[in-house]
Amino acid sequence: MNDFSFWVILSNLLLATRWTVLLSLVAFVCGGAVGLALLFARVSKIRWLDTATRAYIEFFQGTPLLMQLFLFFFGVALLGIEVSPWLAASLALTFWTSAFLAEIWRGCVESLPKGQWEAAETLALSYIEQMRYVILPQALRIAIPPTVGFSVQVIKGTALASIIGFVDLTKAGTMLNNATFRPFLVYSLVALIYFALCYPLSWYAHRLERQFNVAR
Amino acid sequence: MSLVSIKDVRKSFGSVEVLKGVSIEVGRGDVVAIIGKSGSGKSTLLRCINGLETYDAGCISVDGIDVGKTRGNLRDLRRNVGMVFQQFNLFPHLTAAENVMLAPKVVNRESAHITKALAKETLAKVGLSDKADSYPSQLSGGQQQRVAIARALAMRPNVLLCDEITSALDPELVSEVLRVVERLASDGMTLILVTHEMRFARDVGTKLVFMHQGKVHEEGPPKPLFASPGTPELAQFIGMQH
Ligand SMILES: Nc1ncnc2c1ncn2[C@@H]1O[C@H](COP(=O)(O)OP(=O)(O)OP(=O)(O)O)[C@@H](O)[C@H]1O
Numbered sequence: 001m002n003d004f005s006f007w008v009i010l011s012n013l014l015l016a017t018r019w020t021v022l023l024s025l026v027a028f029v030c031g032g033a034v035g036l037a038l039l040f041a042r043v044s045k046i047r048w049l050d051t052a053t054r055a056y057i058e059f060f061q062g063t064p065l066l067m068q069l070f071l072f073f074f075g076v077a078l079l080g081i082e083v084s085p086w087l088a089a090s091l092a093l094t095f096w097t098s099a100f101l102a103e104i105w106r107g108c109v110e111s112l113p114k115g116q117w118e119a120a121e122t123l124a125l126s127y128i129e130q131m132r133y134v135i136l137p138q139a140l141r142i143a144i145p146p147t148v149g150f151s152v153q154v155i156k157g158t159a160l161a162s163i164i165g166f167v168d169l170t171k172a173g174t175m176l177n178n179a180t181f182r183p184f185l186v187y188s189l190v191a192l193i194y195f196a197l198c199y200p201l202s203w204y205a206h207r208l209e210r211q212f213n214v215a216r
Numbered sequence: 217m218s219l220v221s222i223k224d225v226r227k228s229f230g231s232v233e234v235l236k237g238v239s240i241e242v243g244r245g246d247v248v249a250i251i252g253k254s255g256s257g258k259s260t261l262l263r264c265i266n267g268l269e270t271y272d273a274g275c276i277s278v279d280g281i282d283v284g285k286t287r288g289n290l291r292d293l294r295r296n297v298g299m300v301f302q303q304f305n306l307f308p309h310l311t312a313a314e315n316v317m318l319a320p321k322v323v324n325r326e327s328a329h330i331t332k333a334l335a336k337e338t339l340a341k342v343g344l345s346d347k348a349d350s351y352p353s354q355l356s357g358g359q360q361q362r363v364a365i366a367r368a369l370a371m372r373p374n375v376l377l378c379d380e381i382t383s384a385l386d387p388e389l390v391s392e393v394l395r396v397v398e399r400l401a402s403d404g405m406t407l408i409l410v411t412h413e414m415r416f417a418r419d420v421g422t423k424l425v426f427m428h429q430g431k432v433h434e435e436g437p438p439k440p441l442f443a444s445p446g447t448p449e450l451a452q453f454i455g456m457q458h
């Protein structure tokens with residue numbers, strides 16, 4: 001058992017961290033893209049589109065992420081389609097992220113004065129053009145701090161993917177613990193690595209927020 | 217033929233009827249000043265003309281385009297109808313010139329060469345050639361409102377709607393904006409203005425419309441109407457303004 005030196009544990013954890021980072025990136029990038037589409041649907045004045053989007057968002061915000069992972073992992077398997085933990089985790093985290101980002105961004109869009117929409121509309125811009133040239137450039141500035149802040153939640157959310165067998169940082173920790181019986185050391189290291197990933201982001205989010213408040 | 221024709225237009229917000237059958241004819245080159253108490257429906261009427269509000273009954277047409285018809289028509293309508301707001305509503309992330317060039321570029325797909333010339337021309341018209349590269353936050357209220365006018369003019373509208381465009385300005389800035397509007401009027405632009413500037417309505421307007429409780433209570437050439445109002449309501453309203 002003592003073959004497992006501190007360095008072996010650490011290097012194995014760091015290797016697994018790649019997967020945590022990759023899963024976070026996929027969830028964040030894909031979730032952002034889906035979230036943007038949801039935002040367009042949510043802010044549009046088309047009634048059924050808004051209702052459908054709201055239902056989607058309520059579902060992913062109102063149920064535990066773990067249940068969503070189970071649904072994608074076991075639910076899709078019921079249809080006879082083999083789903084790898086990697087795919088199930090990517091899908092669940094993407095949808096989960098998109099729901100939260102869409103709501104964060106909607107708040108930013110709605111904080112802009114109504115007169116901005118009306119001026120753009122009056123100039124004969126279409127809905128998409130109003131968003132593209134007038135609303136989003138202004139909303140973006142306000143949206144960056146909370147969006148960066150939310151990326152921390154995404155990273156922490158990926159830890160749940162270990163439960164369906166995805167070998168990320170958390171899962172590697174569990175496996176190393178089973179092999180070494182040094183839970184305190186292993187999980188301390190796991191926590192430290194998560195902290196090292198998350199802290200710079202939340203620090204940066206706070207800084208952006210302060211800058212933004214000063215700029216106003 | 218009228219450029220803007222408003223026939224028996226009705227509009228309710230919930231159970232409150234705000235426009236109760238309004239009819240106004242506006243000819244090319246007319247300068248129509250709409251006055252009336254707060255809540256009499258002036259803004260609502262103006263917003264119906266460019267489709268910012270829908271109306272429940274009646275008919276509005278601008279240069280042959282029926283406003284009540286389908287959505288697709290709105291884009292053509294709005295290219296023809298400019299609007300300037302009380303709160304300016306300039307786009308704060310764009311410079312004065314970029315504000316002016318946005319719609320010609322995006323909606324009319326004009327080349328950079330043409331939009332630049334348009335910005336230059338319209339900013340000169342409102343006396344702000346030197347502020348092309350300033351952001352709205354760097355301009356005074358009067359300057360911002362003049363950029364907003366230039367922005368509307370850049371689409372070469374047939375008619376310009378102005379909703380109390382001097383009401384949000386400090387008193388000393390009002391006249392620079394009114395002077396610009398006066399020049400537009402003398403250049404032959406068709407204008408429909410909601411205004412509280414009685415003297416301006418009398419001196420520059422070719423037609424005065426007094427709205428009262430959702431209806432056109434009185435209308436006609438401004439000077440005679442101001443001199444001898446036909447109804448006690450208008451007399452009282454004019455009296456209140458001094
Ligand atoms: N979107 C809206 N929803 C509900 N009621 C509205 C709405 N817009 C206007 N109203 C109501 O319609 C009436 C007429 O409003 P409008 O803004 O047209 O008046 P106005 O003559 O422009 O007044 P003011 O001189 O104060 O600008 C008011 O009683 C107002 O409260």
Ligand SMILES: [Mg+2]
Pocket residue numbers: 258259260379380
């Ligand atoms: Mg009004």
